[in-house]
């Protein structure tokens with residue numbers, strides 16, 4: 001998608017297109033719309049990262065809490081967003097056996113009890129084994145370090161979602 005097309009979008013169309021690049025946080029594209037015209041896709045990404053990094057710790061944790069657990073209730077009940085559903089199934093979260101599901105449930109619960117926000121990782125960049133390993137390892141972090149690490153993962157998810165939108169638009173034009 002040509003950046004000039006993005007820059008010409010109305011606010012409503014911009015948020016319709018980019019509203020879920022950060023899971024269930026349409027406020028973020030709604031806020032960065034003020035920064036148009038954007039130079040390119042990387043510029044949009046940079047403004048989103050700047051918005052998130054400028055949040056107070058409570059705001060960052062709020063963004064993390066908008067993310068569904070991996071292999072959690074939303075996946076079981078089919079209430080994941082389209083993007084999350086694709087990401088989680090790609091990471092093998094939809095084909096866990098009962099032991100793996102129980103392990104994910106236990107680790108996610110321990111993680112949330114320790115940090116007060118859910119474990120977030122960019123599922124598209126990790127296998128099932130990577131996710132379990134990262135979840136186990138990151139449990140040992142202190143809260144501040146883990147908050148920053150989780151926010152890093154949110155920005156990776158966002159980058160991939162942004163690219164997906166732009167590239168799928170190019171494909172429809174081909």
Ligand SMILES: NC(=O)NC1=NC(=O)NC1=O
Pocket residue numbers: 067068069070083084085087088118119120121122123124157
């Ligand atoms: N808790 C999570 O990490 N959730 C997710 N990561 C993704 O990449 N997609 C999700 O739904």
